[in-house]
Amino acid sequence: MTTALMFSGQGAQKVGMGKDLYENSEIARALYDKADEILGWKITDLSFEGPQEALTETKVCQVALFVHGYAVYEIMKAQGKLGDVKVAMGLSLGEVTAYTAAGVFDFETGLKVVAERARLMQEACEATNGSMAAVIGVERDVVAAFCEEMDVEMANLNCPGQIVISGEASKIAAAVEAGKERGFRRVMPLDVAGAYHSRLMMPAREGFAAYLAEVEFKAPQFTVFTNTTGKEVSEPNDLREALVKQVVSSVLWEDCLVNAAAGGVDLFWELGVGGVLKGQVKRTNKDWANAAFETWADLEA
Structure with a gap:
């Protein structure tokens, strides 16, 4: 092994x-x-x-x-x-x-x-007002394009269908709402202190x-x-x-x-x-x- x-x-x-x-x-x-x-x-x-x-x-x-x-x-x-x-x-x-x-x-x-x-x-x-959210059940290339559109970043690509996005709190909040409107399987804000990996x-x-x-x-x-x-x-x-x-x-x-x-x-x-x-x-x-x-x-x- x-x-x-x-x-x-x-x-x-x-x-x-x-x-x-x-x-x-x-x-x-x-x-x-x-x-x-x-x-x-x-x-x-x-x-x-x-x-x-x-x-x-x-x-x-x-x-x-x-x-x-x-x-x-x-x-x-x-x-x-x-x-x-x-x-x-x-x-x-x-x-x-x-x-x-x-x-x-x-x-x-x-x-x-x-x-x-x-x-x-x-x-x-x-020193900043950042936040993160998890995007569940969405393909990597779709999330990448979505992040570019919403002016946020992909912070963690953990495993298939589990991606965390990161950026300014207002933009992450907007991304969460937009993701729900587009029928993403699940988009949820995370309880974090800031926008890591952004x-x-x-x-x-x-x-x-x-x-x-x-x-x-x-x-x-x-x-x-x-x-x-x-x-x-x-x-x-x-x-x-x-x-x-x-x-x-x-x-x-x-x-x-x-x-x-x-x-x-x-x-x-x-x-x-x-x-x-x-x-x-x-x-x-x-x-x-x-x-x-x-x-x-x-x-x-």
Whole structure:
């Protein structure tokens, strides 16, 4: 078997995430305690106890998902379960977790990268009036033309029939109404803080580029795919550019899945929260083998 690891993106977070890992695994405990120390605030408290409103903040949830996903990875690695892993990839923020698992940089560096990314994106959210909406059951080319007409952007192409659009709040509201009038199967506004993966994130992109210019990137030990193209990327400078561009670019997650399978992956493992990515694998191709690992019970099995 050739296995691909998948890491969660923003929106998957939930109160209690990682608590049982911390209580049962010395590996997880060390990573969480290290994260608290580096951050100067307690990601443990917010992950384990909430409240949900605080955990959902961009600057918090991105860090929480990174630490959780990487803790699951390190536990599984220590258990000897990752011998068949050849590919790592992540949805949006999860791409940083994938790079960390692949050895592009160490945990401490990856944590700092995520924290800065999240801080800059939250600033951009607060400085703009952006929103997002999910478009369900509509073909990609139809949504692309619709976005051009409505002056919004395709933010996430998650799997067949599941696309998220992003832009100024008034334009997203207009797009939701227009989509309903045209008989789109389902168009629904999302409860998000801003217009991620759109031009409204340009200030965050610029700040992130400056920050990453000072970070050393190494060649990945696994094959990694970038959200910006859906294709394999391996050169350190290309990895850096992909992370910068991703802040304002469409997340081509379906393309990542399809290209990984075409490259020989026959088992997809989600190391994250809520089984969201596992569900997207199933909707992309119901014949692809998949599993999700989130809790200590999952890892003991």
